[in-house]
Amino acid sequence: MKRRAFLTTAANTAATAAVSGLAVGTVSAPALAQGTPAVRWRMATSWPKSLDTIHGSAEAMCHRIAQLTEGKFEIRPFAGGEIVPAGQVLDAVQNNTVECGHTLASFYIGKNTAYGIDGGLPFGLNARQHAAWLHYGGGMELLRDFYGRNGLVNFLVGNVGVQMGGWYRKEIKSVEDLNGLKFRVGGFGGLVLTKLGVVPQQIAASDIYTGLEKGTIDAAEWIGPYDDEKLGFAKVAKYYYTPGWWEGSAAITGLVSTAAWNNLPDPFKVAFETAANEQALLMQAKYDAKNPEALRRLVGMGVQLRAFPRPVMEACYKASMEVLKENAEKNPDFAKIYDSWKTFHDTSNSWFALAENQLDSFRYTAQRKA
Numbered sequence: 001m002k003r004r005a006f007l008t009t010a011a012n013t014a015a016t017a018a019v020s021g022l023a024v025g026t027v028s029a030p031a032l033a034q035g036t037p038a039v040r041w042r043m044a045t046s047w048p049k050s051l052d053t054i055h056g057s058a059e060a061m062c063h064r065i066a067q068l069t070e071g072k073f074e075i076r077p078f079a080g081g082e083i084v085p086a087g088q089v090l091d092a093v094q095n096n097t098v099e100c101g102h103t104l105a106s107f108y109i110g111k112n113t114a115y116g117i118d119g120g121l122p123f124g125l126n127a128r129q130h131a132a133w134l135h136y137g138g139g140m141e142l143l144r145d146f147y148g149r150n151g152l153v154n155f156l157v158g159n160v161g162v163q164m165g166g167w168y169r170k171e172i173k174s175v176e177d178l179n180g181l182k183f184r185v186g187g188f189g190g191l192v193l194t195k196l197g198v199v200p201q202q203i204a205a206s207d208i209y210t211g212l213e214k215g216t217i218d219a220a221e222w223i224g225p226y227d228d229e230k231l232g233f234a235k236v237a238k239y240y241y242t243p244g245w246w247e248g249s250a251a252i253t254g255l256v257s258t259a260a261w262n263n264l265p266d267p268f269k270v271a272f273e274t275a276a277n278e279q280a281l282l283m284q285a286k287y288d289a290k291n292p293e294a295l296r297r298l299v300g301m302g303v304q305l306r307a308f309p310r311p312v313m314e315a316c317y318k319a320s321m322e323v324l325k326e327n328a329e330k331n332p333d334f335a336k337i338y339d340s341w342k343t344f345h346d347t348s349n350s351w352f353a354l355a356e357n358q359l360d361s362f363r364y365t366a367q368r369k370a
Contacts, residue, residue, distance in 0.1 A: 036265050041075040041099035046086040046107065048206050049079040051227050053290065054252065057158050057283040058102040061254075061275045068271035073264075075100065086204045090115075090255060094151050099260040102157060105253045106187030107202075114333040116188050117341055118143055118154065120247030122320035125341075127159040127249040127284050129348045134251075137344040142337045153261045155276040158252035158283030163244030164228065165308055166221030167212065167237035172308065175315045184208055184220035188323060189246025195319040205231060212236040223250070224287060225294035239304045245316055252283065 043062060047055035055077070062075040078098075080086030089101035090108050106119030125133060133139040134156055147154040166185070172178065179197030183190075190200030201217050211217040213236040220237070221244055222228050234240075254276050261269070299305055308316075328335040 036072055036267060038072045039074070039264065039268060041073075041260065042083065043075050043077045043100045043102055044080075044083045044089045044092050044098045045077055045102040046080045046089050046104060047102070048231075050230055051205075053227060053283065053286050054158070054160065054223070055079055057252075057279050057286070060282070061102075061157060061279045064275040064278060065268075065271050068274060069268055073268040073271060077102065080204060081206070086206075087202065090152070093255045093257050096257050096259060099257055101255040103253060103255065104187075104250060105154075106247070106250070109187055109191070112333055113188075113327045113331050114146055114337055117334070117337045118251065118253055119187060120250050121324065121341070122188050122192055122246050122248075123317055124248035125345055125348065126352075127161050127251070129345070129352065130159065130249055130251050131156065131280065132348065133341060133344045138340050139337075139344070142340055146333055146337060147255075148258065151258045153256045153258055155254035155256070155273065156251060156280045157254035157276045158279050160223050160250045160252070160287050161284055162249055163221065163247065164224050165241035165244050166219050167228070167233045168219040168239040168241060169212065169215070169237050170218070171239055171304075171306065172241065172312060174309065175312055178312070182216070182218045184211060184217050185246065187246060188320070189221070189244075191323050192246065192316060192319045195322065196315060209233065209236060221246075224291050225298055226287065226290035229294045229298055234298050234301050234303050238302075239306055240298065241306045241308055243308070245308075245313065245320075 043058060045055055045058045047058070049055055058077045062077050066074050080089075083098060084092040086103075087107050089103040090105075090111075092098045093101040104119050105115040108115040120130065124130075134143070140156075143154055166183070170177070175196060178193065180199065181193075181197070182199045182201055183193060184201045184203050185193060185198075186200070186202045190198075190202070193200060201211070201220075203211060203217070205222060208217075208220045208222060209232050212220055212233065220233065222231065222233070224244075228234070228240075256272070264272070295305075324338065328338050
């Protein structure tokens with residue numbers, strides 16, 4: 001615990017200096033001058049290179065680590081498929097094929113549904129709430145214990161925020177329209193929608209366009225307007241739905257093998273955690289800046305923007321609560337983390353509903369009237 005406190009304090013100090021425009025390099029230089037050996041790692045990501053938001057964030061994190069260590073700690077990021085398939089990043093880190101990874105933990109719920117809590121749960125915490133639970137609500141300690149038992153050290157390295165509800169070749173007017181729908185959706189969203197007759201498909205981002213174009217899938221979700229525009233989904237699916245309720249926000253996880261982490265000099269650990277904290281802020285900021293204009297462009301192309309009908313949302317919420325309860329009852333790992341998450345969720349929601357929601361709802365309405 002003392003070591004963790006030291007790393008967290010040092011990381012926060014370095015991050016504060018970076019935001020203030022101070023020369024962070026001068027903070028780390030004395031420690032590095034004492035003959036610290038150079039370290040070279042590889043980072044496998046779950047993202048295509050074309051996405052300058054999420055894959056670009058991994059690249060920026062690696063660049064920042066090199067800056068903070070005067071080039072002595074270098075991590076080379078690789079896109080999904082370059083070393084291992086996009087959905088096998090956790091395995092690659094766990095097996096020491098690579099030292100670290102950049103992925104969505106929800107991809108791995110087939111191994112243990114507890115991973116899904118790290119990525120985000122249906123109708124769950126937004127990006128700010130998730131970070132608060134991790135750093136100040138006991139979430140990180142619980143997840144570190146869980147990941148540690150699997151030979152991994154986890155870090156929050158980003159969040160994409162609330163996602164869109166995906167691209168559809170036909171309209172969704174009722175709950176019945178979900179029955180038999182071949183939908184590219186993973187994580188808990190897939191488990192929930194199975195209860196409503198959906199046939200979940202887990203395919204990599206690079207294969208979604210072809211699946212929609214050929215009709216091997218009827219619908220697909222990815223992230224949001226900026227990334228979806230880059231991947232060209234508007235050319236092969238007409239209807240674009242909101243919101244992506246299957247994750248209140250999608251948190252991105254950095255994974256390091258325990259063996260690699262334990263062999264890392266302390267100054268390099270501080271640099272890694274500092275860069276992770278920085279990207280946890282900057283990734284979300286980039287999406288928030290890029291999505292509005294991208295959505296305008298998509299609508300200008302003729303995309304039909306739709307909100308899920310209320311009965312569909314209510315059915316999905318009911319099924320989500322059933323799935324979460326079922327997993328808490330049969331998976332002790334899930335139950336232990338979920339109990340903390342749920343307590344924080346309920347308390348945090350009461351505050352956000354009182355403050356954030358009241359102001360946001362008023363100003364959105366006032367803007368429309370103006």
